[in-house]
Amino acid sequence: MAMSWNSRRVIGAVKRVTPQWKSIVARKQGDLLPTLRLFPFPFIGDGSDGVFPRRFQSTEAEKMLELSADRSLEFPGGKVTFVSSMNFLAEASAERVHCYRTLDESGQPLMSSKFLEVSEEVAVRMYTAMVTLSQMDSIFYEAQRQGRISFYVTSIGEEAINIASAAALTDDDLIVPQYREPGVLLWRGFSLQEFANQCFSNKADYGKGRQMPVHYGSNKLNYFTVASTIASQLPHAVGAAYSLKMDKRDACVVTYFGDGGSSEGDFHAALNFAAVMDAPVIFICRNNGWAISTPTSDQFRSDGVVVRGQAYGVRSIRVDGNDALAVYSAVQSAREMAISEQRPILIEALTYRAGHHTTSDDSTKYRPADEIQLWRTSGDPVTRFRKWIECNGWWNNAAENELRSNTRQQILNAIQVAEKVEKPPVADLFTDVYDVPPPNLQEQERLLRETILRHPADYPENVPF
Template identity: 70%
Template sequence: MASSCLTKSKNFIIFNLKSKSSFTDRISAFTNSLFHHRLLHTVNHTISPLLVRKHAGYSRVNRTDDSHRFFELAYVQRQLHSTVSVSSDVTQLPVESPSLQILDFPGGKVKFTKKLTFTSNSTEERVHCYRVLDDNGQPFTDVDSLEISKELAIKMYTNMVTLEVMDTVFYESQRQGRISFYATTTGEEAINIASAAALNDNDFVFPQYREPGVLLWRGFTLQEFANQLFGNKHEYGKGRQMPIHYGSRKLNYFTVASTVATQIPHAVGAAYSLKMEKQDSCVITYFGDGGTSTADFHAAMNFAAVLEVPVIFFCRNNGWAISTPVNEQFRSDGVVVKGKAYGVPSIRIDGNDALAIYNAVYEARKMAIKEQTPVLIEALTYRAGHHTTSDDSTRYRSVEEIERWRGDQNPVKRFRAWIESRGWWNGVAESEYRSSIRKQVAQVIQVAERVEKPPVADMFNDVYDVPPTNLNEQEAFVQKTVKKHRQDYPSDVPL
C-alpha cells in the first residue's frame, strides 16, 4: 500500500512540473487583472499605494475586506515570481491627490511618508535644560528670566537656610535616638523653596516625602514640624503617622503618604474639581524619578491631559530611586519626554538653580490656570543625602560623588552668591541667621519632647461617626492589655 501511495505522489509531481509554465501563466494573468482592478478600487478608498507596497508581503488577514484581499494578491504575485511587480505598478501611478497626502484619522490629521522610518530609541543630544544662574551664581546674558524683588529673594534664601539647618538638627536627633525616623532634603533645597515661592497659597499641594520646604514657606512653624516628628498630642495626625509625614489642612498641604506615586492621581482629581468649580488656582504634585516608573504616574498623566485639568507635575529627578540609579530605571531621555507622549506641555530645568525653578513654576502656574492644561516639569538635581535615616547611600555610590555635589552644585551656595553679588546679603548676616535658626530648632525639640503623647483612644476615632462594634471591641482589648502590662508601654501615653 505504501508503494502504491509513493507511485501516485511521483506521478502527481511529474504532472505538475510539466504543466508549471501554463499554470503559472494562467495564475499570473488572472492576478494581474485583479491586481489592477483592486488597485484602482483601493485608491478610490484613499488607501496609500505606498502602504500597500510596504505591507504586501505581510498581510494574512480576512479576505472579505477589499484592501486586505489586495494585500493577499500582491503577496501571491511575489510568491509566484510574476512578471508584474507591485513596486513597478505603484511607481506608474499618477501623483497622489492632496486627499492622499493627509488623512483625517480619528484623533487628528496625519501626513503620509514614503520613508520606512522608526522613531529612534535614543537621541544624540538630550533635551536642553533651562538655566538662569551659572555654577558661580551669576546670571547668563540674554536669559529669559523674571525680575524678583530684594524682599522675595531674601525670603527665598533664608527659607533655604532654615530648611538646611532644620534637616541637620533633626537628622542629628534621629541619630541620638530621640526620634525614630527622618529624611533630609539635602541638595534639593532650591526645589522646595523656589517652587513654593512661585505658587499662591490657595493652590493645593500633593507632596511626596521630600517637600517640607513647601510647607515651611507657607507658614508651618518649626514647633509644628517638631510636634509631628515626636508624635505628641499637638501633632495634627495625633501620632498615627511616621515622622516627616506632615500635613496641614489650613495651608492646603495634603498629608504625606509613604508611597512614591499615589499622590499623583489624587492631585489630578483635585485639579478636576477646581476646574469644575472654576477656581482661580491650580494643583501641584511632587514626586521623584522612581515615581515615573509606576502605573499611577502614567494613568494620572493621561487623565490630566484628556480632562485638561490645571495641575503641575513636578518631578525631582535626583538620580536615585533609593539605591536604583536612573540608568537602570528607564531608557528614555529622562522624564521630560514622557510629557510629549501624553500631549502635556513639558520643560526640563536645573533643579539646583533657584531662579530657574521659580521662573518655570511661575509660568507653569499661569499656563495651567489660563489654558486649563497640565504641565510637566523635570528638575534635574542630585540627592546629596541618604534616602532616609534607614539608608546608607555610600553602599551604592562613592563618597567623592556625594561631596562633589554637596560642594560644586550646592543650590544654597549658588543662590547666596547671586544675592551677595547684588548687595543684598553678606557674611555677617549669614552667620547671625544660621546661629539663630539652629537655636530655634534646638528649642522646639526640647518643647516637643516634653509634651505627652496622644491617648490610646485616639487610635480608634476620626474614622466613623458611630464606631462599629468590632472597633469598640478592639479598643477595649487594647485598653485592657496596656493596663495589664503597663511596664511594657511608654509611661507618657495616656489611656
C-alpha cells in the same frame, strides 16, 4: 527604499479585524489602487492564514503613492499624512532635551538669561527658607542618629526645588506632596515647632502620632498629608485639579514626585488623566538621580522624564533644579499656563539627592563618595543662590551668621519642646478610621483598655490611657 504592502491581501485581512472601519481616502483619477482602504492599524499577520502583510518588493502602486504625497487620513485626533517611506521614530532625539538655567554655579546670570523678576524681599526670604530647611535637616538628622526620633528624611541638595517652587505659587494652590518637599510647607508658614511635633509623634502632631516622621500635612496650609507610597498621590492631584476647574477657582494643584516615581503606573494614570481632562495641575519631577540605590540608568531608557510629557499631550520643560531662579521662573510660568489655559504642565527638575535616601540608608554603599561631595559643594543650590543675592548686594556675612545662629537655636528649642509634649492618647488609635468608630472598633477599644490595665508594663508609659 520605499515599500508597500500587498494591498489586496491586506484589505482582506483587515476587513475581518475591523469590519466597521470606513474608508476615508479619496479616490483619485488614475489611481492604481482604487480599492485601497486605510485602516487605523496595519495588520501584522504571522502568515498562518496565508496573509503576509508586508511585501518588501517594489510595485507600481508604490510609485503612485509617492506621487500622491498629499494624501492624508482623517483620523481621531487629527489629520495623518501618508508618506511612502518607512521611517521609524527614533528612540531618542539626537540631542538630549535642553535644560533651562539662569545662574551658573558661581551665581552669575548666564548671558542673555531670561527669568522673572524677584524682589530683594522675596529673594532674601527664599534664601532664608532654604537655609532654614537645610539646617532643620541637619539637626533633625542628628536627632534621629541620637535615637530621639525614629526616622528622618532630608531634602539636602533639593532646597531650591522646595523653596523656589513654593515661592512661585499662591497659598490657594493645593500641594499634593511626595515626601521630600517639606520646604513648601515651611514657605507657607508651617512652624519649626509644628515640624518637630510631627517628628516626635506628640499629641500636637496633626496626624495624631499615627505616621512615621516627615509625614506632614496641613489642611490650613493647603498641603495634603504625606504618605510613604510612591506616586500614588499623582492621580489625587488630578482629581483635586478637576475640582478647582469645576469651581472656576483661580488656583492650580502642584504635585511632586521623583525619578523612581515616574516608573509607577500611577504616574502614567495621572499624566494621561490630566491631559484628557484638561486639569490645571503642575507635575514637578525631582529627578535627583537615585531611587534609594537605583540609578536612573536602571530606572528608564528615555531622556529622563520630561520627554514623557509630549507622549501624553502635556506641555513640559526641563529645568536646572539647583538653580532657584530658574525653578521659580519655570513654576510661575507653568502656574500661569495651567490656570489661564486650564492644562497640565510637567516640569522635570534636574537635581541630586545629596543626602541618603532616609536615615535607614547609607548611600556610600552604592555611589561614590566624591560624587556626593561634588554635589554638596559646587553643585549646592543654597550656595549658588547666596552668591547671586550677595552679588545683588542683598546679603552679606553678618546676615549669614545671624541667620544660621538664630535658626539653629530655634530648631533646637523646637526639638526640646516637642520632646516634652506627651504622646497622643490611646483613644486616638481608634478614631478617624471612619467618621465615627463602628461597633467592632468600640469593642476592640474596650478590650484593649482591659488588657492595658492587666498588663501595664507591656505598654509605653508616655501614651496617656
